[in-house]
Amino acid sequence: MSLEKEHKINSLLRGWPQNAVYLTSWLVENGYSHQLLSRYKKSNWITSLNNGAYVRSGDSATIEGAVFALQSQSHVSIHPGGKSALNLLGKAHYLEFSRQQYILFGNENERIPSWLTNYNWEMKLNYYPTSFLPADFGFTEVEINGFSIKVSGAARAIMECLYLAPKKQDLKECYELMEGLNNLRPNQVQQLLEACKSVKVKRLFLYLANKCRHPWLEFVSVENIDLGKGKRQIVADGVYDPKYKITIPKNLVDE
Known part of the structure; x- marks a missing residue:
């Protein structure tokens, strides 16, 4: 050579x-x-x-290492979101977190490449392309093994959890995750809720934050958030909450 x-x-x-x-x-x-x-x-x-x-050679490729490649080399917005983001931020440590699945979010027009979907990560990879939240707000940087990646910040991540609920994310677990988010920034919460396109997510977020009695909620101007009209049945055979006009699981009401 x-x-x-x-x-x-x-x-x-x-x-x-x-x-x-x-x-x-x-x-x-x-x-x-x-x-x-x-x-x-x-x-x-x-x-x-x-x-x-x-x-x-000699290294073991990680999903975070793959996200690093996507973000820094192909400049897409694909990022760890939902419970995976909360785990990276240390916000899910009080729950039993399993690496059996990994959650990625991205813009609705973005697709993950075949090399990533076909590689054996020894866990299930779930990717959700959606535009229910703005593409350029609510993120933070996490450093791992000498490189950094963009992940959903805590407020955005819990909204992504609620986007997946109740079919792909347990609402009781969303409540337990919300309990640990006692230091969210009200201005960031305000911006995300005003920009959020999902009425379900906004109503559930406010319901859980209110149930957890988080002090930052006092500084969120709910009147500036479009909560839609009419009732929303989140689950069948649940309990109706008249304040947020949603039907929620019985086990969540009993908490």
Whole structure:
């Protein structure tokens, strides 16, 4: 190997964060040809993930490492959301959290690539493309193994949980998650609720926050939030709450 090529691979590997994924397309755009990548693979410096991405040999690709690639190299808004985001933020530690499934959200016109869906992450990957919340607000950065990724902040994440409820996210668990969110920023909550397109999410969010008696709720101007008209049956055979005009599970009322 020439000194130039040796320097090239050494430079690549030195800057490669642990367990992070690099997209084939990004590597090619940055001067690493398919032929060169094939040579690196045969030399066991990098390992292919279903032909669309690579991980450094010896590392174990993680979903967060895959999200890092999507966000930093293909510039999509796909991000950990819902309970997965709350877990990364340390807001779900008092619940039994299982890595049997991982929740990603993105814009309604974004799709996750086949290399990511076809790779064996040893857990179920659930992706929800939707535009019920604004695409550019309510996020925070989390650093993992030397790289950072954008994840839903706590307020956005609990709204994503409520978006999935009750069919794909248990409402009782949403309440338990909400109980731990006693320091949300009222101005951020206000902006998210005003921009939220789901009446169900807004009513459930306010109901749970009120039930938890969070002090920050006093600083949220509910009159500026469009809660729609009429009743909403969240579950069948539930209990009707006249304040927010929703039918909720009996086990939630009894809490």
